[in-house]
Amino acid sequence: MHRKFLAAAVISLAIAGNVGAEGEVTFVFGASISGDISVLSDEFDFDDVQTAVKNSPLFGLRLGSYGYPFGIEGSLIYSPSGLTGGAFDDLVEANASILYTEANVVVLILPGPVSPFVTAGLGLHYLNFNVADLASFDRSNLGYNFGGGLKVNSSRISLRVDLRDHVTTFGVGDLGLGIIGDLIGLSNADARLHNVELSFGLGIRF
Numbered sequence: 001m002h003r004k005f006l007a008a009a010v011i012s013l014a015i016a017g018n019v020g021a022e023g024e025v026t027f028v029f030g031a032s033i034s035g036d037i038s039v040l041s042d043e044f045d046f047d048d049v050q051t052a053v054k055n056s057p058l059f060g061l062r063l064g065s066y067g068y069p070f071g072i073e074g075s076l077i078y079s080p081s082g083l084t085g086g087a088f089d090d091l092v093e094a095n096a097s098i099l100y101t102e103a104n105v106v107v108l109i110l111p112g113p114v115s116p117f118v119t120a121g122l123g124l125h126y127l128n129f130n131v132a133d134l135a136s137f138d139r140s141n142l143g144y145n146f147g148g149g150l151k152v153n154s155s156r157i158s159l160r161v162d163l164r165d166h167v168t169t170f171g172v173g174d175l176g177l178g179i180i181g182d183l184i185g186l187s188n189a190d191a192r193l194h195n196v197e198l199s200f201g202l203g204i205r206f
Contacts, residue, residue, distance in 0.1 A: 021067030030199025
């Protein structure tokens with residue numbers, strides 16, 4: 001629970017810190033782009049533990065404060081089916097939804113109503129797992145993101161396109177193998193899970 005309060009505090013402080021700039025709330029929708037990672041055991045001759053980011057819809061909100069050349073924003077982005085995993089020739093299968101709570105710094109490259117930007121930030125990534133349709137459990141891992149896009153302001157409305165890589169440290173222990181993973185020496189193995197976001201945003205400036 002304290003991690004949730006920490007994430008909320010980080011996002012709130014980031015937004016409040018840019019007092020002199022113009023505020024904006026943005027409604028985000030888009031997709032995550034698929035990719036694969038493997039977590040290997042060096043000690044035992046088992047098949048790889050495979051995880052994959054599925055092509056999945058995502059949606060959420062960004063609340064920020066922007067003034068050339070810097071902006072800061074907090075994001076709540078949800079992917080309802082963003083991760084699938086398997087172990088032991090898919091004898092154990094898991095699927096997960098992902099909620100990203102992140103605070104970012106935004107660097108606007110050009111002044112004016114049309115501006116490309118780059119961004120980077122960190123936060124907590126919440127994963128809700130369903131294992132073999134039998135059990136459900138949650139994990140929260142520290143993560144970060146980086147990317148860029150294009151922002152277009154028109155009166156009190158803004159449009160934007162984002163391309164970001166959300167990076168989460170993901171271990172075999174996150175698949176819920178528990179004591180089985182401990183016994184075969186897999187629970188401590190980890191890798192970085194890359195979830196690439198391509199999204200569009202409709203913002204209201206205030």
